[in-house]
Amino acid sequence: MAEVQALVNELATKLRKRKVEGSRETARLTAELLRTVISQQRVTSAALVEVVRDVGQQLIAANPVELAVGNIVRRVLRIIRDGDLSPEVGGLTLVSQGDDGDIVEEDDKPFLLSDAISQTILHPPSLVAQLESKPNLVCHFEGKADKTPSSWQFKHQIIEGVNDLIEDINTCHELIADQALELIHQNEVILTLGHSRTVKKFLYAAKEKKRSFQVYVAEGAPKHLGHVLANELTEKHLQTTVIPDSSVFAMISRVNMVIVGVHAVMANGGVIAPVGMNMVALAAKRHAVPFVVVGGTHKLCPLFPNNPEVLLNDMRCPSELLSFGDFSDCMDFSVGSGSPLLHVVNPAFDYVPPELVSLFVTEIGGYHPSYIYRLISDYYSADDIVLQQKPAS
Known part of the structure; x- marks a missing residue:
């Protein structure tokens, strides 16, 4: 597992140094790493959950x-748990139990659950009728001594689920733009x-479909x-106007819709977004302008803003506001205060x-905040x- 741990450390270092840009790229790299971790494990589902949780804790600690x-x-933990609850139904047999407790097979042919499921899909009442005709049904497995899906089947199922998750992340921009x-x-x-890549592709798609x-x-x-973003939009021949942030309230009355990208969508339907977004949302609410958030489901966070695990804000470098030369003279320490x-x-x-x-x-449709x-x-x-x-007490 030394090679796997090296990969975990590599991604954790990139997250710590902020070398991964954007939630979509972060989500993709995380899912690919977890797929590698799962493929190298030969453990039960419970142990696999612990391994994934341990890797997740390391990555979260690198950039909370x-x-x-x-x-x-x-999401990967949910895939593992769902896979553990999906038994191999090919060998599951429903047989009738007599009044004396002995197991008796009906018509010398076992009633397979897999057949029942297929019959239910084609003829829904058939399974109910068969169950009513066999009031003392019990289940047992026939055939192999191993009654549960083999480890390689379970692992294959989990990896397929993670592959689907990665595909959803890769295609979310296109599906949203549609x-x-x-x-x-x-x-x-x-x-x-x-600037939001999701918003950019969303506007591109509308332009390509002849919307003016x-x-x-x-x-x-x-x-x-x-x-x-304005420069990229003009390259696509979109009519673009750049305004200062302080002019949003003055210009919002001319706007039909606000479309923005966000950092995360919280469990209560609120969003964590780039600074200044709350001002835009308040202006839109005041003038009854729809405030639309576009983003993939990988941004959907099951935590509430008041959860201690959520760092609601991140203080960036002061040099983004003022260069050191502009305020170096003001950095002298005041007398006696230190x-x-x-x-x-x-x-x-x-x-x-x-x-x-x-x-x-x-990418799966539009939803009201109350549906989150x-x-x-x-x-x-x-x-x-x-x-x-x-933390230990």
Whole structure:
């Protein structure tokens, strides 16, 4: 397992040094690493859960702000748990038990559950009728001594599930972009903030399908990534207007829809988004403008914003706001206090509550914030919500 641990350490180092950009790339690398870990294990499902949890704890500790890591670890754990609950039905036989307790086979031919399932799909009442005609059915396995699916079958099933997860991550942008025509209409004005690859592909798809619309791009200070998005949109011949973040409220009355990308979607339907997004959401709410969030399901986090595992904010380097030469003279320590006269605070994220969000657009469709709890129950197990080890008392 030394080679596997080396791979884990390599990804953990990249996460710690912030060399992996974007939630989608982080999710993909995490899923691929877990697939490698699973392929190298020869253990039971319970032990496999512990191995995946251990790897997940190492990756989360490397960069707790990147919630996509924990999301993918929980998704893989759910795949393992679901695989453990899926028995091999080919050898499961339902036979009748007589009044004296002896097992008697009906018609000299065992009633196979696999046949019953196929009959149920084709003729739903047939299984019910057979069960009613055999009131004392019991189950037993025939054939091989090994009554459960072999380890290689179980592992193959888990790896296939992880492969499907990786494919979903790789294609999420395209599947989300396919829904652009349903939301963006002719001659509309769309507003976005900063730079999001998902939003960019979403707007590209609408343009390619002959929609004519305008885009207002708030620059997204302090990194001003909106300038990058505006340049990319103009290359696709989209009418684009760059506005400062402070002008969002002044311009929002001209906008038909706000479409933004986010960092994470929380369990209550709120979102963690680039700084300045809450201001945009409040302006949209005030003017009754739909606030649409686009993002893959790998950003869906089963935690609430008040969970201790969630680091709601990340303080970035002050040099993004001011160069050292601009404020070096102000860094002198005040007399007697021992602290500098100037402090520079550069938060990376905002929290947008669910009541400010109109619609979530994912690769599997559009959902209201109140429906997020249902998606969480589909993708995550309640046993895996908390992954970090509790500190010793």
